[in-house]
Amino acid sequence: MSAADTFLTIKGEASSLLKEKGSKFIGYASPLQDEPEAKMTLDRIKRKYHDATHNCWAYRVGGGVGVGEKIKGLSSDDGEPSGSAGAPMLSVIAGAELTNLIVIVTRYFGGTKLGVGGLIRAYGGCVKLLIDNATIIEQTIRKDVTLLIDYPLLTAVLRVASRFRANVRQDHEAGKASLTVSVRLSEIEKFKSELIDATGGGVLFK
16 A cells, blocks of 8 residues: 555556457556546547447546545446446556556457456456556655745755755746755655755745
8 A cells, every 4th residue: 555645556558458258358558647648548549449349448547636635536338338347447446556547448349248247357357457467656746845045045955855855946036046846745844844944044935
């Protein structure tokens, strides 16, 4: 189980293949950041498999937005019997505690009906294979801290940022250095406290 300010997702794309009574189920998984990206990925796969019988899908997004934020999950049966495809696919990725990814299972009908139970097993099984084939990674939830300082304090601030392994973007504002620092969510308050100490209170948080 991931920590309070981390989430699990996949690194890069993954694929799988499952055959059941003549039907072919082609699985595809990809990491994503938001719902518009999920739609673009789905449209691309639908164009690739435009002659398929069904392109069922499920995705979860919300990792990286902050502790306590709700992860959103959506799915579609794409013409299969209600609850036989999208829901079991979503259940598998949720059960694996994965988010910020989309899974798509393309079906080419083989002539034999599988029934609702058979479809649930096939679509869910195809996604389980996807997860087995994917590289699962833990991502840290970060938050931007924007601050304003006099230039002589810049070295001290950058030293603190380095200790927190924070990413820094620098700009200029009214003769001062304006910094946007990406810090691990659970370390925000400690980071601010150390900045205040390091600058003798000469930092203004925006």
